[in-house]
Amino acid sequence: MNALVYLVSHKLKNRIKEIFHRPAELLLLLVGVALVGFVIFAGNLGDGSVPRDKAELSAIIFLLYALVFVLTAKNGFVNGASMFSMADVNLLFTGPNKSKTLLSYGLFSADVNLLFTGPNKSKTLLSYGLFSQMGRSLMLGLFILYQYSWVHNTYGVTLLDLVYILIGYGMTAFLGQMLAMLLYSFTSGSDSKVRTAKGVFYGMIAAFAGYLLLLVLRTPGDNWLERALVAVKTPVLHFFPAAGFIRLGVVGAMDGTTWQILVGVGCFFACLLVYYLLISVLDIDYYEDVLKATEVSFSAITARKEGKAQEMVPRNVKVGKTGIGKGAGAAAIAEKHKVENRRGRVLWLDLSSVVFAVVTVGFAFFTKEMIAGFAMSIYMMVMTIGTGRWAKELLLPYVYLLPEKSVKKLFYMLKEQIPALLVQSAVNFIPFYFIFHCDWLTVVSFILARACAAWMFIGVDLLLHRWFGAGSSKALLLTLYFMLCAVVTIPGIIVAVVLYQSLFLPLSFCVLAMAAAELLVSLLLLFFSRNILSASECNNT
Amino acid sequence: MLQVNHVTKKYGKLLANRDVSFEIGNGEIAVLLGPNGAGKSTIIKCIAGLLRFDGEVLIDGFSNKSIDAKKCLGYVPEMPAIYDMLTVGEHLEFMLRAYKMEDDGTADRLLERFELIDKKDKLGKELSKGMQQKLSICCALVHRPSVIIFDEPMVGLDPHAIKQLKEVFTLLRDSGATVLISTHMIDSVESYWDKAYIMKDGAFVAERSAADTTEQSLEDLFFALTEGGKDA
Known part of the structure; x- marks a missing residue:
């Protein structure tokens, strides 16, 4: 059997066996598959009418791809070498291998050791590497399948169409990774090159954005959505790297337009070839940077395996004023968080919150539904609520060891979240005032409802930690977390729907009632978690 | 004083600690020895109050989960x-504030001893692993606890830091503190222990006092128990 076929088949076989040996992972997989099935089933219950212009979907696809491409590619300015494993660096970099060849094969990640040293043809390896990386990129986009219900009922998207969108997503993420590698190769070890590359990179994005804005402003009409759609339809956007031509191909596949598919796929491979050739011709000595980036990546992987939260810290931290200065007892925890947040440039609004706010606003804008935007905002928050500083605190021993009552430590540990969640929610919903011309009470009700929902999800996370500790199966905890998050939102939804449908109260009152219900549930969850810092397990140290 | 009474810890079906009991008095250093997977870290974490367990752990007479016990523990x-x-520097300030302690100069003395004083304004993320370990030791000692437990404290330390740490152990003992050290580096603890406990498969298989007169060294006893398969 060919070595590569052996490797792929055995990796797959071992992965399947591993899943069956870990009931929690199997359960998570089954729940995931069942949810896809449920979403498809529920989506097909509609009357089959397609209420919205499919051009909107095309714009959404473009925005999604552009976001993924830009966010992935910009990593090239920071740690473009994270595709290497620690073993690669230690074994390959010290060996008699050409640096350019190694960088090219960096795409193959953990398999480099086995493949690179074996008697394999380079073309075969390249195919394998591309295949593996594409597979990883596709896995990242599986969340798209969960969107079937609303995209089917809103834009008439079929399951096959959704698969095309998923493949396009994988292709975009893949090109983003290739560009990250190219940017890293070009800028490695030179600050002036980093500045130049950043200038070109962000300059191109700004040029496209500026052109789009100009088109929107020039388009006549009062309806901003229609004006934006006209702008997004411009053929100029097809030239936007990856997102433009891949969107063209995906939309072509959905419509059955052969030339669009050919152009999209052709441009993808042309782009891939250009990136690859550029990486190959650049003469660079990048080992030192790679070693540093790989160590960071390795410690992050190790931390994940050990159940520790790894902090995303800026590369160059400005220490600034030193000293915590205030706080005694448990209050010192909150003061410490202020110092850490200042240095981590987090404050109350981090980058992911801004990105999610943009997605929420974009979603609400295109669907023309405030409730849809609100639901999207809550949906995304479920994934990210456990990334706050309080969650990292739970993974170090100090918060358990401090001689204070658990409930007091818990309060100060969570204190920073009170303003942060309100600010994050405000960024999500203040644009609603301008898009939907609703009253401020409605905006405030959405802000409060989102913030209270966040507290519910924090409560769920804490409760699971309280019950199971940090040493339990991550897959099991994740499954339970998603299930419990779904359950705790039910009371608020019921209250809001009953008030809206039966008593015909204004939307703002119904959402405020939902917020009140969420607050009650949150308090209940926090009450049950109050002893977390004296009675739960911290097994990460 | 540290008293561990009939502590049993299970992870699902896995019995990590089986009915472990021992006592370390004030001004005593005890070492906990055992091969990988013997259950040393688990009993240490049970004592620190980081794990749930069956049994009882008393720190200076207080239950280890109580606030009074936590005040005494490092x-x-x-x-x-x-x-x-x-x-x-902020790590130590945080510990002092959290324990509501005044800085009487202990923080700087610890940093000087472990050669971290010139790194006072360096961020935690900028330290090497060995320096992080030194800082971790300083954090545990800065609030002047009376019972201190060390879990493999010498891993990653340079020879100077190991020498300083050994001096710290002796100073702590001389000041009347209770010290428990879990390690698998037997040769590094031979010279200063008062009590030694050898663990295997989650339970104690031998204990020895420094006052015991026997020709068999601790290392020989350890290998006889962990490689020979017989209990002492």
């Missing part, structure tokens, strides 16, 4: 526990 984890975004 714990050095196996992996350095460091905040990336705090400077070295």
